Amino acid sequence: xxxxxxxSDLPALPIVSTSIFTRIFAALAPGYIGGFPGSQIAFIDGxxxxxxxxxxxxxxxxxxxxxxxxxxxxxSLTVRGATVLIFSxxxxxxxVVIFGCVAAGLxxxxxxxxxxxxxxxxxxxxxxxxxxxTAEDGIATVRAMFLELGLSRNEADRRxxxxxxxxxxxxGPAAAPRLEYRGLVTLSDLLVLGKxxxxxxxxxxxxxxxxxxxxxxxxxxxxxxxxxxHQNVTTFLDASRDLFRDAQxxxxxxxxxxxxxxxxxxVLLKFLKQxxxxxxxxxxxxxxxxTLGWSVVIQSGFDPxxxxxTIERFKIPLAFIVxxxxxxxxxxxxxxxxxxxxxxxxxxxAAPVGxxxxxxVRKRLxxxxxxGAICMITQGYGLTETTVTAHCLHFxxxxxxxxxxxxxxxxxxxxLVRNDEGTIDAEDGSPGELWVRGKTVMKGYLNNPLxxxxxxxxxxxxxxxxxxxxxxxxxxxxxDRKKELxxxxxxxxVAGAHEGSLNWFIVAPAELESVxxxxxxxxxxxxxxxxxxxxxxxxxxxxxxxxxPLEIQTSAQKTEFLQGIEKWMELKVARHKxxxxxxxxxxxxxxx
Numbered sequence: 001x002x003x004x005x006x007x008s009d010l011p012a013l014p015i016v017s018t019s020i021f022t023r024i025f026a027a028l029a030p031g032y033i034g035g036f037p038g039s040q041i042a043f044i045d046g047x048x049x050x051x052x053x054x055x056x057x058x059x060x061x062x063x064x065x066x067x068x069x070x071x072x073x074x075x076s077l078t079v080r081g082a083t084v085l086i087f088s089x090x091x092x093x094x095x096v097v098i099f100g101c102v103a104a105g106l107x108x109x110x111x112x113x114x115x116x117x118x119x120x121x122x123x124x125x126x127x128x129x130x131x132x133x134t135a136e137d138g139i140a141t142v143r144a145m146f147l148e149l150g151l152s153r154n155e156a157d158r159r160x161x162x163x164x165x166x167x168x169x170x171x172g173p174a175a176a177p178r179l180e181y182r183g184l185v186t187l188s189d190l191l192v193l194g195k196x197x198x199x200x201x202x203x204x205x206x207x208x209x210x211x212x213x214x215x216x217x218x219x220x221x222x223x224x225x226x227x228x229x230h231q232n233v234t235t236f237l238d239a240s241r242d243l244f245r246d247a248q249x250x251x252x253x254x255x256x257x258x259x260x261x262x263x264x265x266x267v268l269l270k271f272l273k274q275x276x277x278x279x280x281x282x283x284x285x286x287x288x289x290x291t292l293g294w295s296v297v298i299q300s301g302f303d304p305x306x307x308x309x310t311i312e313r314f315k316i317p318l319a320f321i322v323x324x325x326x327x328x329x330x331x332x333x334x335x336x337x338x339x340x341x342x343x344x345x346x347x348x349x350a351a352p353v354g355x356x357x358x359x360x361v362r363k364r365l366x367x368x369x370x371x372g373a374i375c376m377i378t379q380g381y382g383l384t385e386t387t388v389t390a391h392c393l394h395f396x397x398x399x400x401x402x403x404x405x406x407x408x409x410x411x412x413x414x415x416l417v418r419n420d421e422g423t424i425d426a427e428d429g430s431p432g433e434l435w436v437r438g439k440t441v442m443k444g445y446l447n448n449p450l451x452x453x454x455x456x457x458x459x460x461x462x463x464x465x466x467x468x469x470x471x472x473x474x475x476x477x478x479x480d481r482k483k484e485l486x487x488x489x490x491x492x493x494v495a496g497a498h499e500g501s502l503n504w505f506i507v508a509p510a511e512l513e514s515v516x517x518x519x520x521x522x523x524x525x526x527x528x529x530x531x532x533x534x535x536x537x538x539x540x541x542x543x544x545x546x547x548x549p550l551e552i553q554t555s556a557q558k559t560e561f562l563q564g565i566e567k568w569m570e571l572k573v574a575r576h577k578x579x580x581x582x583x584x585x586x587x588x589x590x591x592x
Contacts, residue, residue: 064100067190105200225446354514541581
């Protein structure tokens with residue numbers, strides 16, 4: 001029997017086979033870059049106010065590309081196809097470095113800026129990087145990494161480029177490097193050596209060459225390098241551009257994590273917690289806004305008060321958010337102190353969100369607005385391996401399909417399968433593992449053919465490890481992760497029988513998390529299964545973050561809080577979903 005394949009309702013888009021750089025910086029008309037005026041602000045430093053235009057970014061990227069190719073110390077490390085590791089918090093230098101490396105034909109692997117030297121050493125070695133580009137605060141870690149790898153101090157410094165605090169290259173203030181870092185090659189050094197007349201070309205089959213290597217745990221195991229190609233990214237950008245066309249024409253603004261995007265003639269776009277080293281930050285924030293003509297103000301950190309102040313100040317109508325931000329909007333006291341009436345649309349990603357939390361946010365925000373006001377919250381879905389986005393719920397469907405991740409993006413196909421071999425399809429309305437196929441699916445896991453073969457079928461299906469179902473209207477819903485489903489078994493005594501009847505229940509952590517997030521004293525949560533040898537089964541255990549941790553400092557207060565959560569939960573779910581594995585109070589839920 002032929003497999004049941006679901007396709008997108010959106011018209012198929014032509015597949016482009018060219019360099020990312022060529023695609024997004026194309027001069028389609030005199031004075032225009034990528035379809036927008038070259039004079040338009042591209043990126044702004046949120047702390048100093050320093051900015052550069054689209055035309056200036058193009059110039060800076062081509063200068064950086066030339067410098068990294070031709071610098072006397074670096075040139076042997078930066079031949080076309082070489083890999084550069086970027087290790088830095090968000091900064092104004094990021095777009096210059098990323099697009100400059102792409103223009104020079106280099107691969108970029110982006111590392112978590114909080115990594116230890118040991119963690120960084122793994123990614124440096126596994127990715128095959130030859131050079132590290134880092135902020136000044138990261139140099140000590142980079143040097144320690146090279147020491148662990150057996151390189152001398154001189155060789156380590158030869159392989160290090162510093163972004164630096166000196167912003168004269170962008171029209172900002174000078175800042176001398178710290179004494180212990182003097183002598184290292186800096187971004188400023190590379191920008192004055194010359195300028196590429198043209199970016200490296202990746203036309204036709206060359207568009208399948210790897211350009212980014214972001215690290216992901218995939219469906220199982222340790223972090224692996226995801227090989228993302230030029231065509232993966234350009235296909236994602238084209239599909240996503242169509243997705244935002246309606247919202248852009250109406251509002252011309254979006255808000256999300258860790259970066260603020262501003263149109264001086266209209267409103268702005270704000271991102272508050274997504275680092276550029278993460279695939280979502282790299283593609284959704286550095287690449288996508290540029291292709292949409294949005295201007296990005298770069299800042300770091302998330303603070304509820306600052307978040308609300310920014311929405312009020314710039315009258316932001318559309319926001320990219322993550323579930324913890326929804327929790328803030330639902331419960332944080334500062335929310336009532338600001339005018340958030342312009343915030344009409346929110347798109348949530350990173351983890352499934354239950355309808356109860358969505359309703360809590362809508363109820364709170366709409367309570368201060370006139371009848372008929374808009375507050376729509378939708379979800380999207382994707383992974384590093386699918387170049388961030390595979391599904392998205394359109395705002396027009398936000399209320400009637402609350403809780404859905406929406407429909408497939410253009411050019412994306414999906415299957416829902418019931419077995420590892422993919423020979424049994426899920427029935428309509430029944431859950432199955434999501435398999436995705438399309439030009440946004442990664443090339444594979446770097447240096448890991450076994451993991452690639454286990455994750456991508458011979459006919460191109462990426463096995464996500466996520467359990468979804470699809471309703472009769474073609475909308476998809478996330479049930480849980482395949483590897484995280486908890487198998488809970490219980491023995492019931494049957495009248496007249498000497499032995500009990502053994503029943504198995506499948507408990508979905510995401511479902512329990514969505515319930516727990518509706519508790520007014522919980523800011524974030526993670527549920528896992530823990531093995532009970534005594535009961536010979538798995539038991540659900542919750543790790544919770546208190547919404548106001550300063551209020552529960554003593555052991556007695558913490559115990560009372562956890563006992564209250566346990567009793568509250570037993571009123572909300574069926575008996576087999578009780579948190580029999582316990583509840584643990586933690587400071588923060590780790591995010592990968």
